[in-house]
Amino acid sequence: xxxxxxxxxxxxxxxxxxxxxxxxxxxxxxxxxxxxxxxxxxxxxxxxxxxxxxxxxxxxxxxxxxxxxxxxxxxxxxxxxxxxxxxxxxxxxxxxxxxxxxxxxxxxxxxxxxxxxxxxxxxxxxxxxxxxxxxxxxxxxxxxxxxxxxxxxxxxxxxxxxxxxxxxxxxxxxxxxxxxxxxxxxxxxxxxxxxxxxxxxxxxxxxxxxxxxxxxxxxxxxxxxxxxxxxxxxxxxxxxxxxxxxxxxxxxxxxxxxxxxxxxxxxxxxxxxxxxxxxxxxxxxxxxxxxxxxxxxxxxxxxxxxxxxxxxxxxxxxxxxxxxxxxxxxxxxxxxxxxxxxxxxxxxxxxxxxxxxxxxxxxxxxxxxxxxxxxxxxxxxxxxxxxxxxxxxxxxxxxxxxxxxxxxxxxxxxxxxxxxxxxxxxxxxxxxxxxxxxxxxxxxxxxxxxxxxxxxxxxxxxxxxxxxxxxxxxxxxxxxxxxxxxxxxxxxxxxxxxxxxxxxxxxxxxxxxxxxxxxxxxxxxxxxxxxxxxxxxxxxxxxxxxxxxxxxxxxxxxxxxxxxxxxxxxxxxxxxxxxxxxxxxxxxxxxxxxxxxxxxxxxxxxxxxxxxxxxxxxxxxxxxxxxxxxxxxxxxxxxxxxxxxxxxxxxxxxxxxxxxxxxxxxxxxxxxxxxxxxxxxxxxxxxxxxxxxxxxxxxxxxxxxxxxxxxxxxxxxxxxxxxxxxxxxxxxxxxxxxxxxxxxxxxxxxxxxxxxxxxxxxxxxxxxxxxxxxxxxxxxxxxxxxxxxxxxxxxxxxxxxxxxxxxxxxxxxxxxxxxxxxxxxxxxxxxxxxxxxxxxxxxxxxxxxxxxxxxxxxxxxxxxxxxxxxxxxxxxxxxxxxxxxxxxxxxxx
Numbered sequence: 001x002x003x004x005x006x007x008x009x010x011x012x013x014x015x016x017x018x019x020x021x022x023x024x025x026x027x028x029x030x031x032x033x034x035x036x037x038x039x040x041x042x043x044x045x046x047x048x049x050x051x052x053x054x055x056x057x058x059x060x061x062x063x064x065x066x067x068x069x070x071x072x073x074x075x076x077x078x079x080x081x082x083x084x085x086x087x088x089x090x091x092x093x094x095x096x097x098x099x100x101x102x103x104x105x106x107x108x109x110x111x112x113x114x115x116x117x118x119x120x121x122x123x124x125x126x127x128x129x130x131x132x133x134x135x136x137x138x139x140x141x142x143x144x145x146x147x148x149x150x151x152x153x154x155x156x157x158x159x160x161x162x163x164x165x166x167x168x169x170x171x172x173x174x175x176x177x178x179x180x181x182x183x184x185x186x187x188x189x190x191x192x193x194x195x196x197x198x199x200x201x202x203x204x205x206x207x208x209x210x211x212x213x214x215x216x217x218x219x220x221x222x223x224x225x226x227x228x229x230x231x232x233x234x235x236x237x238x239x240x241x242x243x244x245x246x247x248x249x250x251x252x253x254x255x256x257x258x259x260x261x262x263x264x265x266x267x268x269x270x271x272x273x274x275x276x277x278x279x280x281x282x283x284x285x286x287x288x289x290x291x292x293x294x295x296x297x298x299x300x301x302x303x304x305x306x307x308x309x310x311x312x313x314x315x316x317x318x319x320x321x322x323x324x325x326x327x328x329x330x331x332x333x334x335x336x337x338x339x340x341x342x343x344x345x346x347x348x349x350x351x352x353x354x355x356x357x358x359x360x361x362x363x364x365x366x367x368x369x370x371x372x373x374x375x376x377x378x379x380x381x382x383x384x385x386x387x388x389x390x391x392x393x394x395x396x397x398x399x400x401x402x403x404x405x406x407x408x409x410x411x412x413x414x415x416x417x418x419x420x421x422x423x424x425x426x427x428x429x430x431x432x433x434x435x436x437x438x439x440x441x442x443x444x445x446x447x448x449x450x451x452x453x454x455x456x457x458x459x460x461x462x463x464x465x466x467x468x469x470x471x472x473x474x475x476x477x478x479x480x481x482x483x484x485x486x487x488x489x490x491x492x493x494x495x496x497x498x499x500x501x502x503x504x505x506x507x508x509x510x511x512x513x514x515x516x517x518x519x520x521x522x523x524x525x526x527x528x529x530x531x532x533x534x535x536x537x538x539x540x541x542x543x544x545x546x547x548x549x550x551x552x553x554x555x556x557x558x559x560x561x562x563x564x565x566x567x568x569x570x571x572x573x574x575x576x577x578x579x580x581x582x583x584x585x586x587x588x589x590x591x592x593x594x595x596x597x598x599x600x601x602x603x604x605x606x607x608x609x610x611x612x613x614x615x616x617x618x619x620x621x622x623x624x625x626x627x628x629x630x631x632x633x634x635x636x637x638x639x640x641x642x643x644x645x646x647x648x649x650x651x652x653x654x655x656x657x658x659x660x661x662x663x664x665x666x667x668x669x670x671x672x673x674x675x676x677x678x679x680x681x682x683x684x685x686x687x688x689x690x691x692x693x694x695x696x697x698x699x700x701x702x703x704x705x706x707x708x709x710x711x712x713x714x715x716x717x718x719x720x721x722x723x724x725x726x727x728x729x730x731x732x733x734x735x736x737x738x739x740x741x742x743x744x745x746x747x748x749x750x751x752x753x754x755x756x757x758x759x760x761x762x763x764x765x766x767x768x769x770x771x772x773x774x775x776x777x778x779x780x781x782x783x784x785x786x787x788x789x790x791x792x793x794x795x796x797x798x799x800x801x802x803x804x805x806x807x808x809x810x811x812x813x814x815x816x817x818x819x820x821x822x823x824x825x826x827x828x829x830x831x832x833x834x835x836x837x838x839x840x841x842x843x844x845x846x847x848x849x850x851x852x853x854x855x856x857x858x859x860x861x862x863x864x865x866x867x868x869x870x871x872x873x874x875x876x877x878x879x880x881x882x883x884x885x886x887x888x889x890x891x892x893x
Contacts, residue, residue, distance in 0.1 A: 028116070028117075028118040028174070029118065030118045030119060030120040031117045031118060031119060031214055032119065032129075032214055032215065032216040033120060033121070033216070034216065034324075035127070035216055035217055035218045035324055035325055035326055035327070036215075036216070036217065036317075036324065036325075036326050036327035036328075037215065037216050038213055038214070038215040038216075038329065039213065039214060040074040040075075040211035040212065040213050041074060041115045041117060041177060041211070041212045041213070041214065042073070042074055042115075042117075043071060043072065043073055043074065043115065044071070044072050044073075044074075044076075044113045044114065044115050044208065045066040045069035045070065045071060045113070045114045045115070046069060046070040046071075046072055046076075046078070046081045046111060046112070046113055046114075046207075047066075047068070047069040047070065047111065047112050047114075048106060048109060048111050048112075049109050049110045049111060049112060049180070050106075050109050051068075052069075052112065056143055056146055056178065057146050059112060059114060059176075059178055060143055060145055060146035060176045060178050061146075061176070062116070062174050062176060064114075064176075066114060069114070070082065070084070070085040070087075071084070071085065072084050072085075074211045074212075075207075075208050075209055075210055075211050075212075075372075076207060076208065076209070076370075076371070077137065077201070077203055077205050077206060077207035077208075077209050077369055077370045077371075078107055078111055078181075078203040078206050078207045079107075079201050079202060079203045079369045080207070080369045080370065080371050081207070083369065083371075088102070091556070094556070094557045094649055094650050094659075095556075095557055095558075095559070096557070096558065096559040096561075096562055096575070097575045099199055099202075099575075099649075100199065100575070102202040103202070104202040104203075107183055107202055107203040107204070107206060108183050109183065110180050110181060110182050110183070111180070111181055111206070111207070112178060112179065112180055112181075113178070113179040113180075113181065113207070113208050114176065114177070114178050114179075115176070115177045115212075116174060116175070116176055116177075117174075117175050117177060117214065118173060118174055118175070119170050119171075119172070119173070119175055119214070119216075120172065120173070121172075121216070122167075122170050122171060122172045123172060125322060126218050126219040126249075126250065126320070126322050126325070127167070127216065127217075127218065128165060128167040128216070128217050128218070128219070128221065128249040129165075129166050129167050129170050129214060129215065129216055129217075130163050130164065130165055130166065130214070130215045130217060130221060131144065131149065131163070131164045131166045131177070131212065131213070131214055131215075132161060132162070132163040132164075132212065132213045132214075132215065133155060133160075133161050133162050133163075133164075133210075133212055134161040134210040134211055134212065134213065134452070135158055135159060135160075135161055135208075135209050135210030135452075136155060136158070136179065136181060136207070136208050136209070136210075136212075137158040137181070137184050137189075137191050137192060137204075137205045137206055137207055137209050137370070138156065138157060138158050138182070138184040138185075138189035138190060138191040138205075138206070139152040139153075139155065139156045139157075139181070139182040139184075139189065140152060140155045140179050140180060140181045140182065140208075141155070141179070141180040142155060142164070142177075142178070142179050142180075143176075143177070143178040143179075144166045144169040144170060144175060144176070144177055144178075145169055145170065145171060145175055145176055146176070146178075147168075147169040149164045149166060149169065150162070150164060152180075152182055153441070156189070156190070156441075156445050157189070157190040157445040157446075157448060157449050158189075158190055158191045158192050158205075158209065158449075159190070159398060159448075159449035159452055159453055160190070160445055160448040160449045160452060161210070161448075161452035162448060162452075163223065165249065166214075167249070177212070177214075179208060179212070181206055181207055181208065182206070183203075183204070183206055184203070184204040184205055184206040185204065186200070186204060186422040186423065186434075186435075187422055187423055187426075187434050187435050187436055188423060188435075188436050189423055190423055190424060190442075190445050190446070190449060191204065191205055191422075191423070192205050192209070192366060192370060192396060192397065192419075193205075193396070193419060193421070193422045194365070194368070194648060195419070195420060195421045195422070196578040196579045196581070196582035196583075196584065197365060197578060197644070197647075197648060197654070198368060198578065198579070198647065198648045198649050198651060199368075199575070199579060199649075200579075201368050201369055201370075203369075205369075205370050207370075209370045210400060217249065217325060217326040218249075218318070218320060218322060218323075218324070218325030218326055219248065219249055219250045219254045219320050219322070219325055220246060220247065220248060220249065220254055220256060220279075220281065220318040220320055220325040220326060221246070221247045221249055221318075221325075221326050222244045222245070222246055222258075222289075222316060222317075222318050222326045222327070222328050223244065223245045223247070223328075223455075224244065224245045224455040224489065225242070225243070225244045225314070225315075225316060225328040225329070225331040225459070226243050226244075226331065226455070226458045226459045226489060226490055227240060227241065227242055227243070227312075227314060227331060227333035227459045228240070228241040228243065228490045228492060229241075229298075229333065229335050229336075230337075231337070232294060235296070236296055236297050236298075237294055237295070237296055238294070238295055238296075238298045238335055239292065239293070239294045240262065240292065240293050240294070240295065240312075241290050241291075241292050241490070242260040242262070242275075242290065242291045242292070242293075242314045242316060243288060243289065243290045243490060244258075244288075244289055244316050244328055245286060245287075245288055245289075246258065246279065246281065246286070246287050246288070246289040246318065247281075247284070247285070247286045247287075248281035248282065248283060248284055248285045248286075249284075250283060250284075251283045251284065252283055253280065253281065253282055253283060254280070254281045254320055255278070255279065255280040255281070255320070255321075256278070256279060256318060256319050256320035256321065256325065257276055257277070257278050257279070257318075257319045258276060258277050258278075258279060258289055258291065258316055258317065258318050258319070259274045259275070259276040259291075259316065259317050259319065260274075260275050260276070260291040260314055260315070260316040260317075261274060261275075261314060261315055261316075261317075262275070262293065262312065262313075262314045263312065263313045263314065263330075264312060265299065265310040265311055265312060267313075270295065270312075271293060275291050275292075275293055276291065277289065277290075277291055279318075289316075291316065298312070298335045299335065300334075300335050300336060300353055301334025301335055301336040301408075301461040302336070302352070302353065302411065303352060303357070303390050303411050303412070303413055304385055304390070304410060304411030304412060305388070305390055305411075305676060305693055305694070306352075306355070306694070306695045307411075307695070308411075309334065309408065309409060309410070309411045309461075310334065310335075311332045311333070311334055311408060311409065311461075312332065312333055312334070312335070313330045313331060313332045313333070314330070314331055314333075315327060315328050315329070315330050315331070316328045331459055332405065332408065332459065332460075333459040333460070333461060334408060334460075334461030335461075336352060336353055336461045337351075337352070337353055337354065337492075338350065338351070338352055338463070338464055338465065338492070338493040338494065339351045339494065340465065340494040340496070340512070342509070342510060342512045343636075343638075345536075345537060345635050346501070346510050346512055347512050347513075347514075347536075347537040347538050347635070347636075347638050348494075348496070348511065348512025348513055348538045348638060348639065349512075349538075349636075349638040349639075350464060350465070350494070350638075350639070352413075355695060355727060356727065357390075357413075358626070358627070358630045358637070358638060358639060358693070359390065359391045359413070359415075359464070359538070359638070359639030359640065359641065360388065360389055360390055360391065360623060360626065360627065360639075360640055360674065361384075361389050361390060361391030361392055361393055361413070361415070361639075361640070361641050361642065361645075362384065362389060362391075362392060362393070362641060362642040362643075362644060362645035362656055363392075363393045363394075363395060363541055363641055363642065363643050363644040363645055364380075364392045364393065364394055364397055364644070364645050364646060365397055365644060365645075365646060365647065365648045366397045366399060366648060367648055367649075368648040368649040372399060372400050372402075374402055374406075376661070377399075377402070377403060377406060378406060379661055379845040380645070380646055380657075380661075381406060381407065381410055381412055382410070382845070382847070383656070383657055383661075383663065383667070383845070383847075384412060384645065385410060385411075385412060386671060386847055387656065387667060387670045387671045387674045388623075388670070388671065388673070388674020388675055388676065388693075389412075389670070389674060390412065390413055391412070391413040391414070391415055391464060391639075391641070392407070392412060392413070392414055392415070392645065393414075393415045393416075393417075393467075393540070393541070393641045394414065394415065394416040394417065395417060395418075395419050395420065395467075395470055395499075395541075396417070396418050396419025396420075396424060396470070397419075398416050398453055398456075401456050404456070404457055404460040404462055404463065405460065407460070407462035408460045408461050408462040411462075412462060413462055413463075413464040414457075414460070414462045414463055414464060415464045415465055415466075415467065415641075416453070416457065416463070416466055416467070417466055417467025417468065417469070417470060417496070417499070418467065418468060418469065418470060419470055420433065420470035420471035420472070421433045421434065421435070421470075421471065422434060422435040423435035423436060423442075424470075425469065425470065425471060425472045426438050426442075427472055427474070427475055428475075429472070429503070430471075430472045432471065432472075433471070433472070438475075438478070443477060443478060443481055446478055446481055446482065447481045447485055450468075450481065450482050450485035450486065451485045451488065451489065454466075454485055454486050454488070454489035454491055455489050458486075458489045458490055458491055458492070463493050464493060464494075465493045465494035465495065465496050466486065466491070466493070466494075466495055466496065467496045467498065467499050467511075467540075468482040468483075468495060468496070468497065468498070468508070469496075469497055469498030469499070469500075469511070470498060470499050470500070471498070471499070471500050471502070471515065472498060472500070472502055472503070473497045473498040473502070473503050473504050473505055473508075473511070474497075474505065475505070476505050476506070476507065479497075479505040479507050479508060480507065482495070483495060483507060483508070495508060496508070496511045496512070496513070497509065497510065497511040498511045498513070499511065499513050499515055499540035499541065500513065500514065500515035500540065501513070501514055501515070502515075512537075512538060513537075513538045513539070513540040513639075514533070514537050514538060514539055514540065515539075515540050515541060515542075516532040516533050516539075516542070516783070517532055517533050517542060517781075517782070517783050517784045517785065517786075518532070518533050518542060518543070518544065518545070518784055518785050518786060519541075519542070519543065519545055519583075519584065519643060519654075519783075519784040519785070520544070520545040520583070520584060520589045520590065520784050520785045521544050521545050521546065521589050521590040521593050521614075521618065521785070522544050522618075522776070522785065522786050522788075523593065523683075523774035523776065523788050523791075523792070524617050524618065524620075524621030524683040524774070525621075525683035525684040525773060525774055525776070526544075526621075526774075526776055526786060527621050527622050527624075527625030527626070527683075528621075528625050528628075528682050528683055528684035528685060529684060529776065529778070531778050531781070531786075532778075532781055532786065534625070535622075535625035535626045535628065535629040535637040535640075536629060536632065536634075536635040536636070536637050537635060537637065537638060538637075538638045538639035538640075539626070539637075539639065539640050539641065540639075540641050541641050541643040542622075542640070542641070542642070542643055543618075543619075543622060543642045543643040543644070543654070544618035544619070544622060545584065545589070545590060545653050545654060546590070546614065546615040546618045546619060546653065546654075546665070546666045547615065547644075547647075547651070547652075547653050547654050547655030547656065547658070547664075547666045548608065548611040548612065548615055548652060548653070548664065548665065548666075549650070549652070549658040549659075549660075549662065549664060550608065550612070550658075550662060550664050550834070551604070551605070551608055552662065552834075552836075552841070552842045553650070553658045553659070553660045553662050553842070554566075554608075556650065556660065557576065557650035557659075558576070562574070562575075562576075563604055564604070566587075566604065566607060566608075566652075567601045567603070567604050567606075567607035570587065570588060570591035570592070570595065571586055571588040571591070572586060573585045573586050574586060574587065574652060576649075576650060576651055576652045577651070577652055577653055578653075583784055584653065584654075584784075587652065587653070589785055590614075590653070593614065593788065593791065594607075594610055594611060594614050596788075596791035597614070597774075597791050597792055597793065597794050597795075598610040598613065598614065598794050598795065598797070598798075599794075599795040599798050609830070609832070609880075609881075609882065611665070612664055612665030612830070612832065612852065613665065613767075613794075613797075613830055613852075613882070614665070615664065615665035615666040615669065616665035616666070616668060616669035616830075616852055617669060617766075617767075618666070618669065619642070619656065619665075619666045619667075619669035619670045619673070620669035620670065620672050620673045621669075621673075621683060622640070622642065622673075623640065623642070623669075623670055623673035623674060624673040624678075624680040624681075624689075624691075625637070625680075625682075626639075626640040627673065627674075627678070627680070627689075627691045627693065627729060628680050628682065628689035628691060628729050628731075629729065630691070630728065630729045631728045631729045631730060632729075642656065642670070644656075646659070647659050656670055660842070660844060661844040661845045662842055662844050662846075663846070663848070663851075665852060668848070668850070668851045668852050669852075671850070672764055672850070675691075675761075675762050676692070676693045676694050676697075677691065677692050677693070677694065677697060677701075677724065677754060677761050677762060678690075678691045678693075678754065678761075678762045678764070679691070679703050679732075679752040679753075679754045679762060679764060680752070680764065681736075681750060681752065681764070681766050681768070682731075683768070683773070683774075684773075685734075685735075686735050686736050686739060686770055687731055687733055687734050687735060687736075688703070688705070688720075688731070688732050688733035688736065688752065689729055689730065689731050689732065690703070690722055690724060690729065690730055690731075690732045690754075691729045692724045692725060692726055692727065692728055692729070693727065694726050694727070695726050695727055696726060697724060697726060698723075698724055698725055698726055699723065699724065699756075700721065700722070700723055701721075701722050701723070701724055701754060701755060701756050701761070702719055702720065702721055702722065702754075702755045703719070703720040703722055703732065703752060703753065703754055703755075704717075704718075704719050704751075704752075704753040704755065705717065705718045705719070705720065705733075705736065705737075705750070705751070705752055705753075706718075706750070706751050706856075707736065707737075707738045707739075707742075707748050707749070707750055708748060708749045708750075708751065708827060708856060709746070709748055709749075710747060710748070710749070710796055710797070710800050710826070710827065710829075711801070711826060712824075712825045712826040712827060712857045715738045715741050715742065715748060716736070716737045716738025716741070718733075718737055720732055720733060736750065736770075739770050739771070742769075742770060742771055743771065744771040744772050745769070745771075745772060745793050745796070746769065746771070746796065747767055747768070747769045747793070747794050747795075747796040747797055748767075748768060748769075748770075749765060749766065749767055749768075749827055749829070749854060750765065750766040750767075750768055751763070751764070751765045751854075751856065752764045752765075752766075765853075765854040767794060767797065767829065767854075768792075769792045769793050769794060772790070772792050772793050773792055774788050774790065774791055774792045775788060775789045775790035776788055776789075777789045797829060797882055797883075800826065800829065800882065800883035801824070801826045801883065802824075802883050802884070802885060803822055803824040803826050803827065803828035803829075803855075803881075803883050803884055804822070804823045804824045805820055805821065805822050805823070805824075805828045805831060805855065805879065805881070805884050805887075806819075806820070806821045806823055807819070807820055807877065807879050807887060807889040808889060809877060809889050809890070809891045811891060811892045812864070814864075814866050815847075815864065815865050815866035815867055816864075816865050816875070816877075816891045816892075817862050817863070817864055817865075818833060818862070818863045818864075818865060818877055818889070819860070819861075819862050820853065820855060820860065820861045820862070820863065821855075821859075821860045822855040822856065822857060822858060822859050822860075823858070824857055825857050826857060826883070827854060827855060827856055827857060828854065828855040828881060828883065828884050829854045829881060829882040829883055829884075830852050830853075830854055830881050830882040831852070831853045831854065831855065831879065831880075831881040831884055832851065832852055832879070832880045832881055833848065833851050833853075833863065833865075833877055833878070833879060834877070834878040834879075834880075835848075835865055835867060835875060835876075835877060835878075836875070836876055836877075836878055837874060837875060837876075838874055838875075838876065840878075843867050843875060844867075845867065845868055846865060846866070846867045847865065847866045847867070848863060848864070848865050849863050849864040849865070850863050851863070865877075874891075874892065875890075875891040875892065876888050876889065876890045876891060877889045877890075877891065
């Protein structure tokens with residue numbers, strides 16, 4: 001037996017350790033200090049429940065030794081935590097098939113997130129603390145200092161951000177926040193899934209993926225600030241409603257004043273003095289409070305292609321008898337109006353500020369491990385704008401608030417919505433998805449999810465609408481929940497039933513979008529047809545399945561055997577495509593077209609060059625066709641969402657730039673097609689269209705057209721005098737002259753140059769074989785592909801005379817100018833430019849004015865390039881092409 005003295009010493013030691021630990025916690029700077037302060041829990045310790053105690057009291061003890069736990073920042077899934085702690089490395093996980101070797105069983109048990117935070121002033125009168133979850137995937141129990149805040153039935157759903165009053169649980173000084181997350185099942189839980197886009201992450205995205213925040217407030221708490229604007233009909237007057245949810249945190253009546261301050265885009269306060277309202281709140285009462293003002297001559301917010309993005313902001317402060325109780329963070333908003341309408345063909349057309357707005361966008365995905373980088377997102381959005389795109393669709397990838405703020409700053413529209421194919425669409429009439437059918441608790445989760453996301457988005461001028469369904473529409477009960485939740489947060493943009501035409505709820509009507517494919521390769525003339533995904537109506541997700549990375553990126557994630565498979569095993573299933581049960585596990589359809597049209601590749605380099613040509617013509621044709629048919633009299637093309645913008649991990653398809661931010665053929669084909677003023681070739685009818693996507697440019701222009709043989713002989717020339725009209729497209733030539741002079745198997749080049757006076761507005765070069773077009777078998781189309789029975793023949797490109805292209809560079813304040821001159825008597829086809837450092841590594845992100853360029857004999861072209869990380873010396877341009885010898889030109893010193 002222990003002696004009483006030993007027992008006393010043991011307890012004294014424990015008490016000392018507890019005090020020392022508490023003092024250490026208290027020595028940390030307080031997470032929040034004044035009323036109105038809100039901050040994320042800055043870091044977490046993470047451990048599996050299989051490796052630590054399951055006793056909550058022990059895990060919540062300030063003396064707990066967490067030295068063996070993993071450390072992460074304010075948020076991160078389990079896999080991202082392991083990556084942050086070097087248990088795994090991206091380069092290894094993404095290489096070849098290594099990801100499938102991760103032991104997923106370790107994530108089939110709950111894990112703990114534990115944080116120690118310091119809070120001061122917990123005993124002050126009328127002081128309260130609120131913990132907000134924002135997003136936990138997909139269920140969690142939460143404790144503060146060992147006291148239960150909520151359980152997995154209350155905190156359920158990746159988007160069900162909830163706020164909890166933890167005032168009675170916190171203590172002065174050190175506090176322990178403990179979260180137990182449960183394994184995510186995409187078919188059972190409302191999570192962030194990836195359908196068949198890529199392999200599933202081994203942890204299914206489980207974890208604290210958004211910030212958990214703690215707020216200090218007085219007796220009255222303010223939350224979810226939002227701004228609503230409307231033209232009054234009296235000249236240029238705009239009415240602004242500044243709204244917040246106001247709650248009395250006390251068990252007694254509270255009265256006071258709320259003051260809102262409005263700031264212009266320069267940050268200057270706009271209203272002399274203040275705009276205020278008095279309030280009286282019953283015990284625990286929750287109320288929507290609003291301060292309204294009407295102002296003259298506010299600047300209008302526009303998408304980037306149409307104008308500027310002036311952003312106003314406001315804050316609201318609640319005062320009680322004990323002075324300031326709470327203040328909202330600055331909330332930005334823009335003055336703009338978004339509407340939508342259905343035409344006679346049940347196609348949706350959006351309008352912004354009263355102007356019909358053709359959506360030309362792409363589908364975004366989160367990182368496979370739900371990691372979020374503001375810098376990477378900014379580059380991705382800048383790439384979109386550089387390509388001329390105006391909208392990003394989020395199918396169940398609502399991400400973090402920064403995404404919407406950034407889009408509003410840049411002038412990019414966002415179309416968010418719920419995802420398909422899993423629990424989110426577990427409807428009795430969904431005969432395709434795998435999700436379990438909804439039960440009563442699921443409607444509660446849906447309501448909480450919609451309200452949280454609405455509160456985050458509603459003030460952002462970048463929001464184009466919300467898709468409450470994707471492949472299928474929500475049932476009537478869920479529809480009412482979604483609509484009521486959005487309206488509760490003063491939603492001002494369209495609410496769309498779904499992204500397909502399978503059906504719709506009566507409360508919303510037809511969504512006006514088609515989802516008829518394709519998702520795999522189709523020939524360029526497909527887009528000028530009149531069936532399925534061709535250029536008419538609103539295509540909510542469709543594309544030719546392209547997005548082949550260049551060799552420098554491929555070597556980062558493919559083994560030598562994998563690289564060999566690309567061109568030697570054209571029908572083989574590939575791990576870096578879609579999942580093995582998907583229709584897109586191979587490149588067979590893509591490769592069949594490439595082999596037939598461009599000829600069997602002779603090497604990996606030859607395959608990749610042909611793939612970039614195929615990708616370039618595929619995306620260019622798709623975006624050009626939709627732009628060309630914008631003003632069609634019979635059935636205009638009102639919108640296009642390319643599938644997809646980016647990849648969740650390194651992939652061989654479905655992107656406009658690769659995972660490493662290297663732009664290639666699909667990017668530059670889109671960039672050409674996305675020019676504001678442009679001339680395009682209709683592959684199906686050999687006609688020419690003039691496109692004007694601006695709101696202001698109009699008047700006389702000219703189009704220079706020339707057909708050129710691969711040997712450099714001019715076949716036909718013509719100059720067209722045209723007149724352009726804002727926000728419109730029109731056919732300007734029914735048939736290109738000189739086509740009758742071209743042999744059946746001949747490939748020729750077509751150059752279209754749009755000019756305003758002597759200034760070149762747009763230059764566009766095609767390689768075509770007009771006497772042997774691709775023949776589509778429309779009757780045997782599937783939901784993802786339309787077969788080609790006879791292929792066009794571009795094999796003559798393989799036998800071209802080598803062209804001599806001189807390349808020089810000059811540095812500029814923003815990067816460099818690359819000067820190209822074709823000194824040959826033959827054209828130089830598909831000249832590929834790549835920016836690299838002195839070691840030969842890609843420099844990304846990179847912004848080229850143009851790339852994959854074809855030059856006429858004797859033609860000179862200057863191409864600007866910008867990149868991050870400094871300008872001037874230390875870079876070089878690698879040059880190659882279809883009939884161009886590879887070379888290198890240094891930039892700077």
